[in-house]
Amino acid sequence: MHRLAGLSFLAFTILFGSIFSPAVAQDKSLTIFAAASMKNALDDVDAAYTAKTGVKISASYAASSALAKQIEQGAPADIFVSADTDWMDYAISKKNINVPTRVDLLGNSIVLIAPKDSKIDNVTIKQGFDLAKLAGDGKIATGDVKAVPVGKYAQAALEKLGAWQAAAPKFAMAESVRAALALVARGEAALGIVYSTDAKIEPGVKIVGTFPADSHPAIVYPVAATANAKPDAAGYLAFLKSSAAKAVFEKYGFRFLITPTT
Numbered sequence: 001m002h003r004l005a006g007l008s009f010l011a012f013t014i015l016f017g018s019i020f021s022p023a024v025a026q027d028k029s030l031t032i033f034a035a036a037s038m039k040n041a042l043d044d045v046d047a048a049y050t051a052k053t054g055v056k057i058s059a060s061y062a063a064s065s066a067l068a069k070q071i072e073q074g075a076p077a078d079i080f081v082s083a084d085t086d087w088m089d090y091a092i093s094k095k096n097i098n099v100p101t102r103v104d105l106l107g108n109s110i111v112l113i114a115p116k117d118s119k120i121d122n123v124t125i126k127q128g129f130d131l132a133k134l135a136g137d138g139k140i141a142t143g144d145v146k147a148v149p150v151g152k153y154a155q156a157a158l159e160k161l162g163a164w165q166a167a168a169p170k171f172a173m174a175e176s177v178r179a180a181l182a183l184v185a186r187g188e189a190a191l192g193i194v195y196s197t198d199a200k201i202e203p204g205v206k207i208v209g210t211f212p213a214d215s216h217p218a219i220v221y222p223v224a225a226t227a228n229a230k231p232d233a234a235g236y237l238a239f240l241k242s243s244a245a246k247a248v249f250e251k252y253g254f255r256f257l258i259t260p261t262t
Helices: 002-019 036-053 064-072 085-093 131-135 149-161 164-170 177-185 196-201 233-240 243-251
Strands: 029-035 056-062 079-081 103-107 110-115 140-143 171-174 191-195 205-210 220-225
Touching: 029 036, 029 064, 029 233, 036 056, 036 177, 036 196, 036 233, 036 243, 056 064, 064 079, 064 085, 079 233, 085 149, 085 220, 110 149, 110 177, 110 196, 131 164, 131 191, 140 149, 140 177, 149 164, 149 177, 149 191, 164 171, 171 177, 177 191, 177 196, 177 205, 191 196, 196 205, 220 233, 233 243
Parallel strands: 029 056, 029 079, 140 171, 140 191
Antiparallel strands: 079 220, 103 220, 110 191, 110 205
16 A cells, blocks of 8 residues: 555656656747748758757648638747738738738749640740640649639739630639649649749659749748747747758748848
8 A cells, every 4th residue: 555655656746747847847839830832941941940949840831821811810820931921911910920020031933834744845934825725625723813822923924924814714723832733743733833942842743834023923921920929939030031041941942032140
């Protein structure tokens, strides 16, 4: 009986000792909500930040539109990285962002892709190009043009180039750029419009054309801490602006839009 009581006391001590130990008290973590196109690059940046600081990063990737709405509904995010300025502006309008922390960090471009074994190759994208004819009986995948940034950029470009009206019925609207990329990689769409950074990390597709930069609004990725962010968010944002982060983002094809801080 005494032995059982001793064991119970030992278990109690271990349990509550671990709860109040300095190691647990100092356990730090941040939750990042980031545009789907950021995944590969930001995973590498996050790993480097954790290795440097010990702060654990939990990242949630989706369309910027979905993430902004989740933050609005109270999702516990510390950092928001959007693939366009519109959804960051939306989050700011809802008082969900610590405005002074916002920085327009990265740039990107949009490209036309096809499955890697497609006969389509080297498309010159210019005024009057016939995207509908190029797709034939196939579908064209991109993000939902009503909400997902890549879809909005795609529609803007096609409207300016005079190709939207004929091609619109052929579009398969995906919930995110990565979902659109997957449709093309699996051969379920003959063509797709995605960011160049997405096309580079998917071996199942090839880039067949690049949209002129002046055919759509500038592709800008703003980043900011949320209104309810943990104090450690400041250090993470500083790391995103560093030379170390710049090297990773540029490796994946993003343009770094600011002068690195360190």
